[in-house]
Amino acid sequence: MNDMTQTNLERALKIVGSRPARPDGVDKVTGRALFGADKSLPNMLVGRVLRSPYAHAKIISIDTSKAEELKGVKAIVTSTDFEDFPSEFVPNGEMVVNMKDITRNVMAREKALYVGHTVAAVAATSEDIAEQALALIDVTYEVLPHVLEVEDAEKPGAPLLHDDMITIGIEPAPESASNVAKRVEFGFGDVEKGFSEADLIIEREFTTQQVHQGYIEPHACLASVSEDGQAELWCTTQGPFVVRNFCSKLLGFNAAQIRVTASEIGGGFGGKTVVYLEPLALALSRKSCRPVKMEMNRAEVFTSSGPTSGAKIWVKIGVKNNGQITAGDCVLKYQAGAFQGAPVGPGAMCAFAPYDLKNVRAVGYDIVVNRPKVAAYRAPGGPISEYGVESVIDEIAIKIGMDPIELRLKNAAKEGTIAPYGPKLGPIGMIETLEAAKSHPHYSAPLGPNQARGVASGFWFNIGGETSSSITINEDGTVGLTLGTPDIGGSRASMAMMASEELGVPMELIKPIIGDTNSLGFNFLTGGSRATFSTGTTVVESTREAIEELKKRAALLWEVSLDQVEWFEGHARLISGDEPKTMSLAQIAKQAGKTGGPIMANCSMNVTGAGPSLGTHIVDVAVDEETGQVSIIRYTAIQDAGKAIHPAYVEGQMQGGAVQGIGWALNEEYIYNEKGELENTGFLDYRIPVCSDVPMIDTVIVEVPNPNHPYGVRGVGETPIIPPLAAISNAVSRATNKRFDELPLSPPKVLAKLMHG
């Protein structure tokens, strides 16, 4: 792969780096694009879900007999309709999951563990009848005490969600069960020795609240299982292959029985990487032998899908007066929700990752509470831990009188730095983004009254993973691409651009589609900033294979050996010979049948070599000291993309991630009452940023190529949500001369701090 990389990085690019129209653009602006809830089938039923009204309760019995008698009710499913599994971690696609937990999250078995936990599901001929049937299902609960916060859940004597949960990662293993699923630790060196060498030590505790991805499209699916057990599933997901694997396990199907087709997806951000409705719809369809459509309403999305963790964080950093960090230490306690699996491992790994430290330790705890099971959310775990660290870095900068960018530059991780999680880093762009921030006009622009400027950096790993895609050369010289990673933010455009660049044919002649699970080998999901990197890698590989085949056909027609043919700008070209000879892709394609048959190629691989992406954000805020309101006045996001295939969509990722981070920092939070009920189950009180809340988000794309991708791509989606939390908190702290350590910075919290310190 490295040789190809060389040639690509050195040659002038025609398409990659430009901003063409996306192939699905017209469908999206005309309302033609079909999302999860937009498809129907003849004879279709409507499925609805009965959810637990209790945060923690034993399910004594479920009586569905009255509901079954209701005319129009065609199927009812409860936990007995799903497989059970022993408690063990098994690979599912690329995720490691505990199917015992997954089956219980999809449908409560012994206990309901959060308000909104699925208890039963009904399929009926209309939504009204389905709703009436839900009311007729008689569930007997024994209500148990519940626990919502990590500091309460870890106490001895706290209500136990799982009687058999013995903390992993503590030697010797604890003898009794607790709500602490796991302890992880990363680091090296001697932090105590490091602190003893410090001139200044800052130690602080932080709190963040549970937040939701807030995708605008609710979960939706349409399942159809025929009498012979063949299943079709249409759903909005980041990973149709992952859905297939989950569903086949949960329902006792084999993988070939279920064909999953991903709809257009209306946002995911990690929240559409697991299954909720899909196995229910399949089970209902299997029972009724009719298509079943299911949609969550907005309240269900908030109560019953997978937000990310709220957390308690403790950070301690020691530093010399010259800004040299001598040690970094942190303890992270993340809410897992009802089942283990908080993203505390990656949170701990990346907490100090922007820095080159000699003594570093990060300890994390995965703690179950009576909230929905968390799912991935953009850079899972990263924003929380890095918020704590970046806040302390800022406090140090103020205390030692150093510019916060200079302090970061002095300690910045670079190629060869040993990452806190062990390995040496390859080329990364921390220094480059900091330098770009320092020289950006924003950083030296004057500030108004009650305004201040905050800075923070962020690190995310990025991932590769199992990927499969194919390319077909049509007989008229046009090209089809079949991809296995759903397009959430314009990836079809990027893939077509890379194929266009390789082939030397205009992008308009290339049609990329997202294939179903029967059309390709397994694809891990769209997420972790992997689509442009991983699927892009397979597209380039398969395109190059197709070019080889095209050259072969030209060689046949010219009656020369293959090494006499090269590929140049959409044409096969004879290298030697008296007169120049070329044959266009279309000319070769036209004769494909006569020269050996259709031309297609595919590439399936487990892609490795993802390159971490670093970002640095600058924000100006104004604080109304009488009301505690924080306004974002100016915002600049700077990030190393490796290589921006389609810069407009790279900017879009940076802008969108930054604004999600702004929401996390300012107003988003899950608010529970004492009964464990979520009080803000709609967009009215779960306050994601609206258009008038934010300014333009300026972007600077830094390109430090990833040597492991043909064009240098790193992946950009995750990193931009990390810096805003600390950047804004740092700005508010600087504006008010008080150090803020709690998110969100909503007006009541800010004013309380200003009034009481």
Added chain:
Amino acid sequence: MNYVVPKTALEASKALVQEGAFALAGGTDLLVKLKTKFVSPSMVVDIKQVPKIMGIEATADGWWIGAATPCAEIVEHESFCKDWPGVVEALSLIGSTQIQGRATLGGNLCNASPAADSVPALISARGTCIISGQSREREEPIEKIVTSPGVTALEKGEFILGFKLPKPQSGTGDAYLRLIPRSEMDIAVVGAGTTVSVDKNKKITSIRVCLGAIAPTQIVLDGLEDIFIGKEPDENSINKLVSIAEAACKPIKDKRGTIEYRTKIAGVLSKRTLTIAYERATNH
């Protein structure tokens, strides 16, 4: 659920008298309650075709605003905006542009939320409403309508036909401010409407401050006349206003704000609306 569209006020009242009947104007509250199954009406009475209930017009002594007029239409009325900028500020804050296309003053009042944006402004402007019923029409001050959260003083079969606002005397200014966590799309944590009139020497001749979301109903601040009448506002009188506003608060703690926060903000917004209203009055 039956749906009827009465063509006269009497027909509307007769329909509304029936058990389980709900009035539909802009529907921005009712449809949410239907969707969340908070209410299950047996009948929805769409009152938008009742004469006089739609539209805004200047009258001999002021303004008539039909109770079912969409806020977007009121905001587009230039001379009304000139007369009552604070009322317009308030009603243009009710929800998004889309909500503005439907939301009405009648609905905002009869939803009887302590946090309704238009209500403190209308009360501070000394607005009244015309209530239509089976046997008679009656006129009431707006502050008499909401009796507790979700409950109004309307009798069975009654609905609001429209609102009357006086033609502001020369030297009058009003203002409305609310505190929300975001810049838009939120329910007021506190709302404050203030109307003041001044003489040619810029001395205050009348003052009315009404607060929303700080008690079960909107609260008109008492005791302001003694402090402000005959004077220009100064630091001392404004501090007293802040204290009176804070003392008037009987807020709840909920997902939108703490008691301490609401109390503090009631003072801040009273002060800020007075400053704006006074400024407008002196330029009027």
Added chain:
Amino acid sequence: MAQLILTGSLKNLTNGIGEFTIQARNVHQLVGELKRICPPLAPLIESEGFAVAIDGEIYQDILFAAISENSEIHLIPPIGAG
């Protein structure tokens, strides 16, 4: 001989030992070696889905990723996808 370096909580499983010399040409062989010299570590890679970093490059579930004579190897948890 490649070096396996353990940090953080993994050392709990090896009585505090942080470095092992490993005779393996790929991850598949590494797992076999770990079973022999440090049995508690093997299940991490086999079932918990630990990733392996070889000379700084992260390999997730790739059994035949090559390990060279002087490679430095770290075990790290898999990275999720948002």
Added chain:
Amino acid sequence: MSKTHVATHINGDSYEFLCNTQQTLLDVLRHELDLKGSKEGCATGDCGACSVMMDDRLVCACLVLGVEADGKKIETVEGLSTGSSLDPLQQKFIDLAALQCGICTPGVLVAAKALLEKNKNPSEEEVRFWLAGNLCRCTGYDKIVRAVLEVAAEARNT
């Protein structure tokens, strides 16, 4: 219960349909008339994904009863383009990458068109407040606002 007959105009064409009185205009558009361009993100008027024009006013279709559409003029995203030519806003959204996942796009486009019909020269602040009821979680709004401002500027120059 029997359904109600409704006659209405949608995107310039006459439509008749039967609906339950509880059905919203959004339910009717999506389920009775198969106009799936208007999206349901919340069903409570908070997200704007179902924005449509009703008698020249921008409204959330989820907050209008289907029966209220009787005799009204409704315009949806499906009516923005004419034949094979896109509305300038539609083209600009594609050109400037003002959409990512695209679920909010139909509502944003309908709302933006309503703004430009009312105000030929909106400021950035006016665009932002006008669109405050159209939630977008992908773009951070930057490219959306730029696209609307550019279309307005180009319209003024032609």
